[in-house]
Amino acid sequence: MAILQELASFTGPDWEQVGAVTLPVIERLHQAEAKMAEKWERLAEFTIANAPGNERRAMQQVVNYLRGLPISTSLFERIKTAVAETTMNAMEHGNEYSTENPVELQVLTSEDSVMIRVTDHGGGKSLPEYVQPDIEAKLEGLQSPRGWGLFLVQSMVDELRVQTDQTHRIVELIFRLEG
Amino acid sequence: MSKANITLNVRQTKPDTSVIDIQGEINAFAENVLMDAYTQATSNGARNILLNFEKLDYMNSSGIGLLVTLLIRAQRQKQRLIAFGLNEHYRQIFELTRLNEAITIYPGEEEALAMAV
Numbered sequence: 001m002a003i004l005q006e007l008a009s010f011t012g013p014d015w016e017q018v019g020a021v022t023l024p025v026i027e028r029l030h031q032a033e034a035k036m037a038e039k040w041e042r043l044a045e046f047t048i049a050n051a052p053g054n055e056r057r058a059m060q061q062v063v064n065y066l067r068g069l070p071i072s073t074s075l076f077e078r079i080k081t082a083v084a085e086t087t088m089n090a091m092e093h094g095n096e097y098s099t100e101n102p103v104e105l106q107v108l109t110s111e112d113s114v115m116i117r118v119t120d121h122g123g124g125k126s127l128p129e130y131v132q133p134d135i136e137a138k139l140e141g142l143q144s145p146r147g148w149g150l151f152l153v154q155s156m157v158d159e160l161r162v163q164t165d166q167t168h169r170i171v172e173l174i175f176r177l178e179g
Numbered sequence: 180m181s182k183a184n185i186t187l188n189v190r191q192t193k194p195d196t197s198v199i200d201i202q203g204e205i206n207a208f209a210e211n212v213l214m215d216a217y218t219q220a221t222s223n224g225a226r227n228i229l230l231n232f233e234k235l236d237y238m239n240s241s242g243i244g245l246l247v248t249l250l251i252r253a254q255r256q257k258q259r260l261i262a263f264g265l266n267e268h269y270r271q272i273f274e275l276t277r278l279n280e281a282i283t284i285y286p287g288e289e290e291a292l293a294m295a296v
Contacts, residue, residue, distance in 0.1 A: 052207070053182075056237065077268035085240055135277040138247050139254065146244035148276060155275045 040108040040115060047102035050091040058087040058105055062116055065107045069114065072178055079116070082156035082173045085149045086118045094120025094169050113158075114175045122169040183208040184236075187216040196295045197225040198288070202234040205242030213245055217252065226258050227295035231288065233264030243276060250281050259283075263291040 044065040048058045059080045066079070083105075090103040098121070106117040133151050137143040154160060159174035185203035192198055197220035205213070220228050253260045263285045265273065273279040285291040 055239070056204075074267065081239075081268070081272070084237075088239065133276070135247070135281060139251055139281065141251070144244075145247035145251065146241065148240035148243045151276070152240050152243075152272070 038110045038113070040110050043107040043109055045104065045106040047104050048087060048091070049102050050095045050097045050099070052091075052097075054091065055084040055087040058103070059084045062105065062107055066114060069109065070177060071114070075175060075178065078156040079114070079173075079175055082153050082175075083116050083118070085153045085156075086116075086171050086173060089149055089153075090118050090120035090122070090169075090171070094122030112177050114177065116173045118171045118173070120169050121167060123164045124166040125169075183212055185209045185212055187212055189216050189219045191220075191223055191225060192229075192292060193227075193295070194223075195225055196227040196229065196292065197221065197223070198229040198231055200231045200234070202236075204236055205238040205245060207241035207245075209242065210245055210248075213249065214252075217249055221256065221258060228253065228258055228260050229288070229291050229295060230260060230262045230282075231264050232262060232266075232269065235265070235269065238269060238272075243272070243278070246278060246282070250278075259295075261285065261291050261295055263288055 044061075046061055048054050048061075062083050063076060063080060066076070071079070087103055087105070091097060095101050095103060101121040104119040106115075106119075108115040108117065130150060131143065131147060133147050134143060138145050153173070157173045158176045159172075161172040161174070163170045163172075183204075185201065185205065185208075187202075188200040190198050190200070199216050199220050203209075217228065250260055260282045261284075262273070262282050264287065265284060270279075270284060273282070273284060283294070285294060
């Protein structure tokens with residue numbers, strides 16, 4: 001049913017079915033659905049207290065849990081940067097350095113991917129508008145020199161998912177394993 | 180962990196060139212020591228400031244923001260920032276952020292010094 005709905009949105013109301021065209025579309029949608037249902041195995045979960053600098057602890061623990069998996073040095077570096085930046089953001093903006101609610105991290109693996117799920121208590125808050133950092137604008141004083149965090153995360157991951165409810169904000173960092 | 184974990188050493192290699200050797204972490208806590216080192220590096224009139232990243236352990240988005248601040252200061256004072264010793268990951272980050280368009284990157288000190296004229 002989901003496939004038909006996706007297909008309807010893809011084709012629009014005035015479509016005419018032509019087998020040779022439609023079947024590959026349905027095949028791609030099947031693959032997309034299979035991806036959504038990817039089986040994740042939880043490797044570890046831990047919490048990090050909200051304190052400036054603690055993102056390095058999060059980063060190091062994630063690396064320790066992932067040792068033994070076929071992960072190249074360059075992929076490890078991408079994972080480390082994305083985890084550190086996401087944890088910093090969760091401590092600062094999500095949890096506002098609360099002493100009560102730590103940042104929760106889960107490390108999950110599937111057949112061909114690694115996922116780091118970072119949960120904070122920033123649900124139900126409106127996020128500041130994202131401004132794409134631009135080095136020229138920053139050098140001209142038109143943007144703050146800061147504001148690189150989300151840009152770095154987006155640049156490091158293969159896929160980024162964000163879910164929120166009234167209490168929590170969950171950020172999922174997904175990396176495809178090479179080979 | 181909430182303090183600067185960085186050591187900076189400033190040396191003047193030529194009358195117009197200084198090197199800042201960076202060891203440790205460039206994050207929000209590094210702001211004061213980095214700005215002080217820059218002041219020291221330029222106090223004798225150096226126009227080329229070489230940043231030595233060979234012993235950089237970690238740099239986060241706040242650290243990138245600090246480099247942008249340093250760059251703004253350098254451009255206002257008509258000085259030039261040059262980087263060397265970046266590992267592959269941080270070299271990629273310089274490219275992603277386009278910092279490499281404003282801070283020329285060389286593999287090592289010898290190449291960087293040769294170009295600092």
